[in-house]
Amino acid sequence: MLAAPGTKALRGVVETYLRAGDNIRDIQSALSKDRLLARGMERLRGLRIVKMDEWECLVSYVLATYANIPRITRMIDAISCRYGDEIACGVHAFPSRPQLSEARENDLRRLGLGYRASYVKELCETVDEGELDRMKSLSYDDLRSELLGLPGVGNKVADCVSLFGFGRLEAFPVDVWIKKALLRLYSREGTYRALREFAQERFGRYAGYAQEYLFYNERAGSKEGTCAFRGRG
DNA sequence: TTCCAGGGGAACG
DNA sequence: CGTTCCCATGGA
Numbered sequence: 001m002l003a004a005p006g007t008k009a010l011r012g013v014v015e016t017y018l019r020a021g022d023n024i025r026d027i028q029s030a031l032s033k034d035r036l037l038a039r040g041m042e043r044l045r046g047l048r049i050v051k052m053d054e055w056e057c058l059v060s061y062v063l064a065t066y067a068n069i070p071r072i073t074r075m076i077d078a079i080s081c082r083y084g085d086e087i088a089c090g091v092h093a094f095p096s097r098p099q100l101s102e103a104r105e106n107d108l109r110r111l112g113l114g115y116r117a118s119y120v121k122e123l124c125e126t127v128d129e130g131e132l133d134r135m136k137s138l139s140y141d142d143l144r145s146e147l148l149g150l151p152g153v154g155n156k157v158a159d160c161v162s163l164f165g166f167g168r169l170e171a172f173p174v175d176v177w178i179k180k181a182l183l184r185l186y187s188r189e190g191t192y193r194a195l196r197e198f199a200q201e202r203f204g205r206y207a208g209y210a211q212e213y214l215f216y217n218e219r220a221g222s223k224e225g226t227c228a229f230r231g232r233g
Numbered sequence: 234t235t236c237c238a239g240g241g242g243a244a245c246g
Numbered sequence: 247c248g249t250t251c252c253c254a255t256g257g258a
Contacts, residue, residue: 064254065253066239066252067241067253068241068243068244071252072253074242112240151256154256156253157254175252175254178253215253
């Protein structure tokens with residue numbers, strides 16, 4: 001259901017899904033204890049972490065494994081178009097778990113999911129709405145380890161789902177761009193665990209925002225000369 | 234612990 | 247064109 005403009009419902013959507021409650025000034029102020037982050041963060045004041053629906057987030061990040069953004073978009077559009085409610089002319093919502101459960105593995109394969117089809121199929125069978133609801137009350141550590149037990153969910157996906165789906169701002173997903181950033185700016189490399197623990201120690205409860213600033217900056221820097229943070233100098 | 238399938242397109246030279 | 251890389255996981 002869509003929220004009509006100017007209504008209380010729309011304000012609620014903005015409040016929840018655009019995380020209107022996040023005080024960016026406070027968050028940036030806390031993160032600016034890190035001198036490197038402090039230098040470039042200000043120009044990224046408009047950057048927000050969104051609060052995604054837990055189910056949509058889980059499936060989306062499982063689909064995102066070893067795919068680039070255009071392809072991820074295509075896969076999500078394909079399953080939404082085929083299994084999700086039409087919420088406006090030609091616009092489809094992400095399918096609920098019961099809706100997506102209608103799909104057979106081969107149907108999903110034909111929609112271009114590749115080997116990810118079996119993970120999505122298994123997620124439909126093993127994760128119900130009540131389970132996701134129950135997980136909302138877990139600590140980050142417990143949430144993380146429960147997510148890790150799900151098919152198609154490893155370290156990186158578990159942290160993305162914790163951050164974007166369950167709104168745990170202390171989560172710090174490490175992908176190839178973050179690895180590059182940590183090496184370039186902090187001379188850090190190592191296992192997933194080591195990098196995550198380094199970040200959590202350094203950035204604390206807003207590590208997720210730090211991750212977004214580093215991620216955005218690193219991608220921008222690889223394209224133009226728009227890199228906001230640089231190492232030393 | 235390390236290796237590689239699986240999968241398809243985009244970006245690169 | 248052919249290569250390499252991409253918001254990795256799982257199983258050997």
